[in-house]
Amino acid sequence: MIPPILIRSIGVIAPGLTDWTTTAAILRGEIQYQPAPLPPLAPLLLPPNERRRATPPTRLAMEAARQAIEPIAADLTHLPSVFASSDGDLSLIDRLCEGIAQQPVALSPTLFHNSVHNAAAGYWSIGSGCMSPSTSLAAGDATLSAGLLECATQLATECDEILLVAYDLPGPPTLDIHRHFETPFACALLLARDRSQTALARMALDPITAPDPQGEDETHALSPALESMRAGNPAARVLPLLQAIAQQRAGKVRLPYLDGAVLSVDLGFQPMPSEAPC
């Protein structure tokens, strides 16, 4: 089993979910969830010329990331990151393929360089001035779990803190028929090894490789809109975990992993026994 990790802070952005404080209140049932269009997202961390070029997925990912680092005053220039997204920027793929299908081919250089899956990570590193390692990964509907495992292995072997950003958003109608995302959703978790100072919760991850007959957890006792958000976006699969954190409910949360298997996350809220002096 890999060593437990801490969640130090959380960022969330989705229609009707604009930050962790509001999201936590909704997940505790204190406020009713009201779907609302996403607010305009300005990636203020970027210099103006790069800000203009940033695409909707990059804006979404950077907003969640910004929220997660804000309360912590983390040293951004040395913070490794993991960007987890199943399908990145489908709107851009649509425009590129439309351009390719034309005669003569019409393709803009900015469109092309923004098409790499690590565009969001690239803009984040430019905005934060961070030269630490960053990776961009995908694992279909298991992308969130793959991202959590990647962070846990980095914390176990090479760093003290790491930023996980999970995001996906609906593509244009042409592609949405083939890969449907219900709503845009991004979540950022600032994760740390188990000896940092403060945290919202502690997690022990256990990837179960056999298919789980019980399947993944759903968001309990919430509006159908939130449950359909969870089921309709790989990044929003984090909602049962966020709900358990908001409700301070210790115990296991099952997140979807590959081929019907689950990633079991054992949540705890008590501090670890103090470490021996070092």
Next chain:
Amino acid sequence: MMRAERVCLSVQSQMSIEPLSVTAFTLVNALGLGCSASLQALREARSGLTHCDLPGIALDTWIGRVPDLESAPLPDGLQAFDCRNNRLANLTLQQDGFDREVERVRAGYGPERIGLFLGTSTSGLEHTEAAYRRRTLSGNEDLGDDLRFDQTHSNFSLGAFCRTRLGISGPTQVVSTACSSSAKVFATASRHLLSGLCDAAIVGGTDTLCSTTLHGFASLELLSPHPCQPWGRDRRGISLGEGAGFVLLERLPPSPSRPALLGYGESSDAHHISSPHPNGLGAALAMRAALDRAGLPPEAIDYLNLHATGTPANDRAEDRAIAQCFTRPPRASGTKGWTGHTLGAAGVTEAVICLLALKQGFLPANLNRGVQDPDLALDVLETGLEFSPQIVMTNAFGFGGTNASLVLGYPR
């Protein structure tokens, strides 16, 4: 908020890692199928680049194309994954006994203890492009059922295909960080192995030629009209290629006769989406981190396989980075003049070329350099060299300012 009693941070980032044994490796690219085809072409000074002959692409450029992929279908039961990228992966897994070695580790450790970490930049985009072209011609609204998005286009398509084909159920992810993708998977695999999440890891990557990358690099004016001339004074840009490679890593005791992954280093440029840091600061960080993890000084590197894409800015930045890391530069060459730039597959392609250098005692030439660039401090091998290196390094850098360096060799 909960509060732990003490803060007790140790610096882990530069600790050396346990060497991971390389027990199998293979590759396919424009030089041919399998290790012996690539090695023979490198020894015989035969490039894989040809003038672009892809149907419907009117660009004056050279490409490294894998022949006959169009007539190399997938096995029965896996046709849902059919696209050029997965065909190339399937073909590559059949070379050099790689399939057999996977069978061995599956039987030995169990399928759930084998990790799979693959890199790709464009996945099955070529298949999606074809669907858009068909739609334009037919005037239909829809792209058609043959798109099979999850099995072809999606970033994870390559992972899902290989997982199913190889019967693997351990941790799996696809890394897509442009041209560093299949170098970074070695780092990912190392972390998963050392964290105990798996006992063996299959790493690799696949990228195939498609209109988007050809026209995209053309739009950025980064395609060379001639076969690319990495590190040369007259270099004008890249020649694109396609390729795949796979490497099997196991947590076995080091052996002097078996090469190992000794170290890896990753970094970000934090500079620009499509241009490298002009002084190669990010690249230098990655190389230094790889040396630190290997626990080796720079002078231990006997051969350096350069990223060397052949664009003026890339090669200059890499040269500056090398000058910061090495007081006495090692023997070095870029090999994209042979294979073309295989983008997301470049990392593993060049890692396998390094493994061939270690096993076969041959350092490939930096093909097509032409006139030496007086602005570059590092000199490169102009001809192949019969030489048995003990420790080698390979670099892979990409759009988004992503950098990775690997150190491979015989553990001491």
